[in-house]
Amino acid sequence: MLALLAGGTAFGMVATGDEAPPATHAAAATALTANTPTGCNTTPKKGFVRCLSVVRTAPDHEIVPNDSGPRPSSLSPADIQRAYRLPETGGQTVAIVDAMGYSSAEEDLATYRDHYGLPPCTTANGCFTKVDQRGGTQYPPDDPGWAMETALDIDAVSAACPTCSILLVESDDASVENMGAAVDKAVELGAKYVSNSYGIAGEFADEAAYDHFYDHPGVVVTASSGDDGNVTNWPATSDKVVSIGGTRLTRDGSTARGWTESAWAEAGSGCSPYEPKPEFQHAVDTGCDRRASADLAAVADPASGLAVYDTLGYDGWLQVGGTSLSSPLVAAMYALAGPPAADTYPVSYPYHDPQRSDHLFDVTTGTNGTCGNVLCTAGVGWDGPTGLGTPNGVAALSGGPHGDIVGHVTDAATGTPVAGMTIKASPGGYQTRTGSDGGFDLNVAAGRYDLSASRYGYRTATKDGVEVGDGERVTADLSMTPLPHATLRGRVTDGSGHGWGLYARITIDGYPEGPIHTDPTTGRYQVDLPAPATYSLHVDAAGAAVATVTDGYQAKDTEVELAADGSTRDVALRADLAECSAPGYGRGGSTQTFDTFTGTRAGGGWTVSGRGWRFDNPAGRPPAPGGNDVFAVADSGASGHRLATTLTSPVVDLSGQRxxxxxxxxxxxxxxGQRAAVELSTDGGKRWKSLWRKGSSNAIGTVELALPSAAKARVRFDFTGRRAGWWSLDDVAIGAGDCTAQPGGLLVGTVANADDHGSIDGARIGPDGDPATSAVSAATGDPAVPNYYALFLPAGSRALTATRDGYATATHSVTVESGRVVRYDWTLEPAGGTR
Structure with a gap:
């Protein structure tokens, strides 16, 4: 094969790297320093994909082809084969799936292959086949952008595997549904290697419904990891797909390889927000609880792009990269490795290769983002931009002879099947879990393995020296011995003054059942754990959504020695006194951020008189420096009429403040004609005096004014204006002092639907409907307490209401005891009622 390739004069000059064709076209002499996306590489509409091809251009980003031949800086087939040490022979049919039509595909491919001295690949000799997504010849209309993408794909397959046949499947359009149908058709037509150089950056919530298009056991399905840096790209994140990242490939005569590679700065990577973690990735540290991308990589940087020939859109030679290049390259390399084993997913092959360090080039330099960890920075072993590395030959891509290790896992004491056991076989990092019947099936390369079964609460069981031949199913049953258990119990309480029990979430290192929760009223908890043993507990208040800590308490870590007969560990959480947001805590004064106010309606004892102060910012005015998105604003410039309005605080007791x-x-x-003033009353609002005034000059920033130690202090903010400026206010603190425990008690509980007892989140519970003095039910992630609210109230009996859109308002009288927690669970009738 090398002799044949060297026969073409132009190919010989480019391939050796010693000389290059003369730059006879003006475009060839232009320095290429910019990366310019092709016409199909733009943000797609919902439900559609984009291609991932990028052209190397001059700084003006104009895509100008060279009609005299490939540019000297572009890679040739011989470059690709030498850089990745590919075998000279081998290969089968590689399918390329792209959108839209490319009527000159066969002619352009012939020009490319003839230029480099590659054997012809035509319809006549059976090497090239083009079909529509139904397998027929009703091709979609030509599209220059997608034609450029397709030219890159078929030229890349030719470069890596000149002896491979090519099946081009043209989808009707770039919709997810039609692209997926084209993949299915490629497999139906017999392709064992299918390349997909497209995707959706950032993925989408219902992608799992389309994963079946890429689920083909015994078929290599590659997909580009994306061109957006540390951002995931679907379908590359589907767990049956080989996600292909990108590198920059540079000639380097000082190395034994003759080349160096670094991570391409734009190669896609990251943790999928939706796809589950595949079993084969448990053998490497990805830093992800879900599917991590990429798996492998190849050259993708347009600065070291492939020479591509296309006449439909650009009529000449271009230098093209993007992870659209790396996907067909690796698909062709898999084709050189030989047919995948039936009923296996070839994405797992390099993960299980016991000689992976010899069969892959580990790319250890470069980054595609600022995440600061392995997901965007190349390093030793797996990393996001380049996965496990780039192929060094094709041994890591070969399924080779395969067999199965099958068996059942049972409890040694009872003989019953044990589900959820982690089964591992080494070498190779094979891993699976037992099903509900305790059974497992590990598909492995033929060889000798040491088997282990492990699960929380059991002693690890092992079976060494399991021999598996090609096509064999070897049975290896395992018996598990349960570890003795003991009970850890205790109570989580407030540690800053009230001392009452807290509803809290406790995470225990190594405990697989997820967090446990305390009783909302008492703060008590208990859990059975293997003992004796040492455990690390992480405790935080769980007053609202399980993903966040919102109860205003500081989390606490503690270590527990659990004795064989059980142990007790109480934990006191301290309120965050700087934030001062824990129920039952407040400052010696009054603070107001206006976050709970709506429209023109004030709350928390504040009042608005006149027409003007409001809390929804209809004109989009900027907040005061240091303020939040919700604030008070009097806006004569937006109102269209004269404003004369006052915002007045409730009475605040300042008598104890120095x-x-x-x-x-x-x-x-x-x-x-505008005026602003701040006034003070020390008798609850009967008489007022001026503290601060502004007229024709701006006042932007924090204002601080001295106040007397009055028992009945009130302040008010007066604004007068006529169709001109405005005044924004936020974070008003009237004599705010230290955060201390306030007199009163805590009311906690849940809110449920009266018809089906389902959880109702977002219900508001309070004495008067005032957001400032009410609480809202929020999901917890706790099966025993699906939602939760906590409301601090003065001691005594009072009528409360629970409201939620779509439900009838409920009223109940509750007696709150000072320094204690009282529970009341609400049920709300659906509006209109079904009872």
Missing amino acids: SPTLRFDSAYYAGA
């Missing part, structure tokens, strides 16, 4: 102040964030933008 040097109280009023502090607020202001964004006052002056207009003609």
